[in-house]
Amino acid sequence: MYSTVPMVTVLALMALMPLLSGAVDIHQVRQLAAKNNVTCVLVFGDSSVDPGNNNRLLTPMKGNFPPYGQDFFDRRPTGRFTNGKLATDFIAEAIGYTKIIPAFLDPNLKPIYLPHGVSFASAASGYDDLTANLSNVLPVSKQLEYLKHYKLHLSRLVGAKKAQNIVRNAIFVLSMGTNDFLQNYYLEPTRPKQFTVDQYQNFLASRMFEDIKEMNRLGATRVVVVGVPPLGCIPLVKTLTGQNTCVESYNQAALSFNAKIKEKLAILKKTIGIKDAYVDCYGVIQNAINNPKNLVSTNRIRETLRFLGLMETSKGCCGSGTIEYGDTCRGMTTCADPSKYAFWDAVHPTEKMYRIIADRAIQSLNEALID
Structure with a gap:
């Protein structure tokens, strides 16, 4: 008897199976991290x-x-x-040194936590400094300046030689790019007058390239870059464009930009010998969004979905789930069970979705950085 499940569904399930089967072995991750002297996670990016x-x-x-x-x-x-942890918190927990990654600017951050990693990231930032400047947040250049401050504090705490070793063996994570498109290029007039979408993607990829080179000059040897998600499937984007389904032009921009990120990473690996990994955030979220719509024809597929736990992927958990994020989410009522939602607000993933993304990132680490 021939299967009635479409081939695209089968392929989507195959892509998800490592996550659904619990393929990430935390014990193995910690063994490999220890074997390769991984010290901590240092984070740069946006919200x-x-x-x-x-x-x-x-x-x-x-x-x-x-x-x-x-x-x-x-x-x-x-x-x-x-609603809870970020993907970088789960990554740090998997490596085994800390349960969360603290903010470097947190006034309550104690020096003893510095060797275990920090985040310099700033919500609403991007690879383009203009993106950060529009919201008065930290551009990557400022985040890198704080990395220098971090190294000084670390040297005072553990000594210069050990501080150098901690940075050299840290996992540097870069996660940004969404705001460059959604809060800058598609909203503000400056960049569209200067660049076509393709040219702007090249500009952003070049900025990322230079940022990683600067990180390398400051001691980075291992870099993980998270690709941008399917921008057209973000609930707020669908609401503002008046569409019930994902906006294809936005998704295509994300796919094209992600391809350019991977090209730049390949060049960096050849030219400066940096170890790198790419996290396919686009594919992970796209699979989660598509599967509830496509995978409803058999009991086996329903069981798979229950294991994944995501039943609502078209809107967020906060408020109406279609437009609220940040301050407009303040004090709003939320859904009964966020673990069933892919999005927490109209822009950002839930803790459950971040855990899934972290699993993919850890797999990439095992393959490209550690193993």
Whole structure:
């Protein structure tokens, strides 16, 4: 008897199977990390990896109020734009040195935590400095300046030689790019007058290239870059464009940009010998979004979905789920079970989705950086 499940569905399931089968062996990850002297995780980027640096900035781009953080420790809103942990928190926990990655600008950050990793990321930032400047947040250039401050503090704490070793063996994570398109290119007039979409992608990829070269000059030898998600499937984008389905032109821009990221990483590997890994955030989220629509024809597929746990992928958990994020999510009611949602607000993933992304990132680390 021939299967009635479409081939695209089978392929999607195959792509998800490592995540669904619990393929990430934490014990193995920690063994490999120890074997290869991985010391900590140092993070750069936007709201996808900002644990609260923006709390210290004069910017409206903050998430340090309820309902953000309702599933975090003590139900505490930290500045993370989700209900609980970020993907970088899960990555650090898997490696084994800390349960969360703190914000470098957190006034309560104790020096003893510095060797275990920090985040310099700033919500609403991007590879383009203009993107950060539009919201008065930290551009990558400023995040790299704080990396220098981090190294000085670390040297005072553990000595120059050990501090150098910690940075050299750290995993540097870069996660940004979404705001460059959604809050800059597609919203503001400056860049579209200067660049076509393709040219702007090249500009962003070149900025990333230079950022990683600067990180390498500051000691980085291992870099993980997270690709941009399917921009056209973000609930807010669908709402603003009046579409019920993903906006194909936005998704195509994301796919094209991600391809250019991978090209630049290949060049960096050849020219400066940096070890790198690429995390296919686009594919992970796209699979989660598509599967509930496509995978409803058999009991086996329903069981797979229950294991994954994501039943609502078209809107967020906060408020209506179609337009609220950041300050407009403040004090709003939320869905009964965020673990069934891919999106927490109209822009950002839930803790559940971040865990899935982290699993993919850890697999990439095993393959490209550690193993």
